[in-house]
Amino acid sequence: MLQLRYYGTSNIPVEAEGITPDQLAGKSAAEIATVPVQHGNAQVPLGEFFHVTGSADDGDIRIDGDCSRVKWIGAGMTRGRIVIDGAAGMHLGSEMRGGEIHVYGPAGDWVGAEMRGGRIHVHGHAGHLVGGAYRGSPKGMRGGVILVDGQAGNEIGSGMRRGLIAIGGPSGDFVGISLIAGSIFLFGPTGLRTGAGMKRGTIAAFSERPKLLPTFRYDCTYQPVFMRIYLRQLRQWGFPPAQLESRQTFERWSGDLVALGKGEVLYCVGP
């Protein structure tokens, strides 16, 4: 296992795209300390911000400390496991394709933006645009799983194409905006305009009725079988809000009729 202990104090963000099992495997601790990271407008060795011990040959990386100013941790990773004991900065696991990231603390904006596979579990709060599409990009998250135990900000899953996002606490406005497909589960209250412009896909709300636009139509109240498969899987992943969730009756709303209209918003109403 590779251990990185953050000791930096700079307010200028550190862009550490190289912190992935793919890029650090096969390197000694001394070599890893020389891996360049971007600090402001300069490239500096990773060792200027992290104490480095061990090796990443087993694909396991553990990061300790307040990394809220360290961006792009795990970006593009395809395998292995990163555990962050503390805060994580923006773009955590951006475009990742495989492996796991666990954050025992808060994470910044753009968690898992445009990710393709793997799993990110934030055991705290997350910022805006979880699993979202970068500005100008046609698609957001395209596969994989993002779990946020706490709250998250605006535009969760914007332009999402495939995959699963589950938010345990309150979420901001425009959840699932321009959703193309995929699933977003919300276990806390939601902000305004949930599902605006969604084409397909599922937004499920377990806490309070989502504030939907008038371009959503009520279909029925029923017990979707697939929901039990998802809740069982969330429980297996250790996602706390799903542990006690046994309700199975949902209102189904179709929308957004200003877009394709083949999406659904499910609102949990009872046992």
Added chain:
Amino acid sequence: MLTIEGTTIDDTFAEAFPMTAARLIVTAETPDWAWTAGQMATGYAASVIGCDAEAGIERTIPPEETPDGRPGISLLMFAFSRDALQKAVVNRVGQCILTCATAACYNGLPIVKDKTIRVGGNLRYFGDGFQFSKKLEGRRFWRIPVMDGEFTCEDVFGTVKGVAGGNFLILGETQAQALAAAEAAVAAIRSLTGVILPFPGGFVRSGSKVGSRYKKLKASTNDVFCPTLKGLVKTELPPEANAAYEIVIDGVDLAAVEQAMRVGIRAACRPGVSRISAGNYGGKLGPFHLRLHQLLR
């Protein structure tokens, strides 16, 4: 000579052959509805001589073991090729599980590349464009709108090269004694997993031989085991035997079929059962020769 509980075991072998198999997990809101769907889906599936597949209910599955946490059953279906199996499974799921109240259908075998059949992926078109796909942990599920909500069916099912045609014959002194022995064998085999007994009640009274004096028939009655023909043909029945039943076993692998034969034969041996024999074609048809004496030692 090998005898068990006074019953003689013939020194012969059952001849079995490979068939492609799929396992379907069927769930529903209640065990009764899961059972109903399973019985319908495995109907008219006794033998590939006249059916598109051989199929049966393997076991009941408690809610904690099913993908959606509802009561379920598992079914095994066998056909001579993966293409034939896909066609049979799609038809059977489409006509008997899709149509059954509250039922859902999932794959019950590991997925191996190029060894799969597409079930939900073919049935989704029934949704007429309103079907929904959900992909979780590499498994795709189709949600097809139906009149009681949705039919959920897994996209792709795994297959294995199973073994079909494991068998043994119970030669009883009376029909009642042969029947009781066959029922006991079926009860014992049904406690196992990995095998099905595709015939009605788990065994067949109309054992067949290959060919017929009528050209258009591929199979005809196994006259040497018919008690009413003992005076006319070179019978295989001992003088005291007046009824015979054949237990036919299909399994996901050879070991499962062997174990089922072992357990079934032991359960069938009793007073009133003269002999246990087995059906074969002289070793010319199937590559698996299950010798009774070897199985029971």
